[in-house]
Amino acid sequence: MSTSKIDYSQFPDARGHFGIHGGRFVSETLMAALEELEQAYRKLKDDPAFRAEFDRDLAYYVGRPSPLYHAERWSRMLGGAQVYLKREDLNHTGAHKVNNTIGQALLAKFLGKPRVIAETGAGQHGVASATVAARLGLKCQVYMGAEDVQRQALNVYRMKLLGAEVIPVTSGSKTLKDAMNEALRDWVTNVDDTFYIIGTVAGPHPYPMMVRDFQCVIGREAREQSLAQTGKLPDALVACVGGGSNAIGLFHPFLNDESVQMYGVEAGGDGVETGRHAAPLNAGRPGVLHGNRTYLMEDADGQIIETHSVSAGLDYPGVGPEHSWLKDIGRVNYVAINDDEAMSAFYELTRAEGIMPALESSHAVAYAKKLAPTMRPDQTIVINLSGRGDKDILTIARRDGITL
Amino acid sequence: MSRIAETFSRLAAAKRKALIPYVTAGDPDKATTVPLMHAMVAAGADIIELGVPFSDPMADGPVIALAHERALKHHTSLRDVLAMVAEFRRTDAATPVVLMGYLNPVEVMGYERFVAAAAQAGVDGLLVVDLPPEEAGDLAVKARAAGIDMIYLLAPTTTDERIALVAREATGYLYYVSLKGVTGASTLDVGEVARKVETIRNIARLPIGVGFGIKDAETAAAIGRVSDGVVVGSALVGKIAQHAAEPARILEEIPGVLRQMRSAMDRT
Numbered sequence: 041m042s043t044s045k046i047d048y049s050q051f052p053d054a055r056g057h058f059g060i061h062g063g064r065f066v067s068e069t070l071m072a073a074l075e076e077l078e079q080a081y082r083k084l085k086d087d088p089a090f091r092a093e094f095d096r097d098l099a100y101y102v103g104r105p106s107p108l109y110h111a112e113r114w115s116r117m118l119g120g121a122q123v124y125l126k127r128e129d130l131n132h133t134g135a136h137k138v139n140n141t142i143g144q145a146l147l148a149k150f151l152g153k154p155r156v157i158a159e160t161g162a163g164q165h166g167v168a169s170a171t172v173a174a175r176l177g178l179k180c181q182v183y184m185g186a187e188d189v190q191r192q193a194l195n196v197y198r199m200k201l202l203g204a205e206v207i208p209v210t211s212g213s214k215t216l217k218d219a220m221n222e223a224l225r226d227w228v229t230n231v232d233d234t235f236y237i238i239g240t241v242a243g244p245h246p247y248p249m250m251v252r253d254f255q256c257v258i259g260r261e262a263r264e265q266s267l268a269q270t271g272k273l274p275d276a277l278v279a280c281v282g283g284g285s286n287a288i289g290l291f292h293p294f295l296n297d298e299s300v301q302m303y304g305v306e307a308g309g310d311g312v313e314t315g316r317h318a319a320p321l322n323a324g325r326p327g328v329l330h331g332n333r334t335y336l337m338e339d340a341d342g343q344i345i346e347t348h349s350v351s352a353g354l355d356y357p358g359v360g361p362e363h364s365w366l367k368d369i370g371r372v373n374y375v376a377i378n379d380d381e382a383m384s385a386f387y388e389l390t391r392a393e394g395i396m397p398a399l400e401s402s403h404a405v406a407y408a409k410k411l412a413p414t415m416r417p418d419q420t421i422v423i424n425l426s427g428r429g430d431k432d433i434l435t436i437a438r439r440d441g442i443t444l
Numbered sequence: 445m446s447r448i449a450e451t452f453s454r455l456a457a458a459k460r461k462a463l464i465p466y467v468t469a470g471d472p473d474k475a476t477t478v479p480l481m482h483a484m485v486a487a488g489a490d491i492i493e494l495g496v497p498f499s500d501p502m503a504d505g506p507v508i509a510l511a512h513e514r515a516l517k518h519h520t521s522l523r524d525v526l527a528m529v530a531e532f533r534r535t536d537a538a539t540p541v542v543l544m545g546y547l548n549p550v551e552v553m554g555y556e557r558f559v560a561a562a563a564q565a566g567v568d569g570l571l572v573v574d575l576p577p578e579e580a581g582d583l584a585v586k587a588r589a590a591g592i593d594m595i596y597l598l599a600p601t602t603t604d605e606r607i608a609l610v611a612r613e614a615t616g617y618l619y620y621v622s623l624k625g626v627t628g629a630s631t632l633d634v635g636e637v638a639r640k641v642e643t644i645r646n647i648a649r650l651p652i653g654v655g656f657g658i659k660d661a662e663t664a665a666a667i668g669r670v671s672d673g674v675v676v677g678s679a680l681v682g683k684i685a686q687h688a689a690e691p692a693r694i695l696e697e698i699p700g701v702l703r704q705m706r707s708a709m710d711r712t
Binding site for chain 1: 498499502509513521550574575579599600606625
């Protein structure tokens, strides 16, 4: 399909659709709240006071801009394109997630909601939500699958230290999708005083648009930094995709630059061919879940199936609707990286550059490792290093057979 | 006239209110559902809402969410649910059946195939919880063409403008969700429900059923006084859970609850 005449800044349409994807598939109780949120967001996003506060927080609280780092040694080892890392791992709280929670918590404040809720998988979004809630004095409750509470004990404790209450979810598969179900149930019940901070570019309109807008700071910076440091736009962008917020944040400001190739990397788990993975764009079908139409992992009856990934943050059966659309029109290539490949990329980057990527980001690192040698040394790749690996140390040690 | 419209006008003529039980198809097992539907009709049910199991029932509270899990344990699919309706229709040509559930199983089957199969099975209405009228266009057009009513929810948070919009798209009846929350939530303020139903009546012409949080005969009667129909779900499904191991008990207990509600509603 031709992509030449699309102006990507014009999407979604007025009702939140990206092609057939996106939309607002929720029960009636939430419709008024979503309309209120959309109106508030449309008004505030161009409001100078709101913008100034958001930018100030990103600069002085999050520590932006994050560096674009030329991984020279690793690039030499790969023997091809020059690899640059967009260092979202250096943000306050250790990942890109905070860009979005800063924005949404400001919205909560402007809307006068005293309570925020969030869902979390790996715990990064939960920590980022608890962090901004602490700072604004908002009550914060975080829904987390009981399985993930076990896997991510460190982040659970961090959230508690920050004053948030972590609610383990024991329904369904006890992971991120079930945490999101439970958060939606909470929101329906407490819609008057509660703001739901969704952690990724999924959910009902306006969330996919709003979260994307907050995360686009990544791509805007990377674009300027590339021009300043290399004198040109990057040739390729690589980012991991679970729900897809770090990827859309990097990709979106480049979508109209036709020369820039983009690779979204899904979690291949044990291998896409085994069925034990979390790669709906590679092996799923469009369906409706959590308020939007998008590619999903589902069985022949339309039941959502369990996902598998070494990285809790990618362990989700859906994906943001804009990614589904970018796949359909062929603007972004969606690929998959298996657990083992992600693990070895983790070790390799750690040793080559002294930078420990999160297991989520390691999927992007692993794909860049395949891509770089196919490119010329005068070409550049920007990887979104969306988070740091500290939170994964226990998981990695366990896989290595080490008890800490 | 659709079976649903006919039912409401017959009830209105008799000055009675519709009793609308909800059960999840395939809970606790596939064999129990059709006999249970017949038993509910015998106990005074006017319309049956039959839940289509889904892995992620976001709008449902723990009681009905667990019913979906029980039904999915033996893989009750949308196709199975349609077969149950067809079987029910073999001996009951009068009682409307409304399928209540989530969109994704319908998406996977495909709107066209689904609507044809539903009409063939004798389904009268669709209530797709996560499908507001704004997104329903394609399915609604096909359903209407097949004579199947599209039933939409209204909530305490629904503005007057939206009530008008939803009412324009709805056929059969409007389902007023009596509280902010999921199915089976606790407190229900009858006075508040009465006020909102009055507001809806001033805007919409369709009969109004009220559900969410109706637990006993007394509440059913009170809600019946201010609406056209009473939907009861979690109170029944909770009993099914209690006797999941002995389906024979379910076929006695559920009609028992409905008979109490029926007589309380008819007394007023």
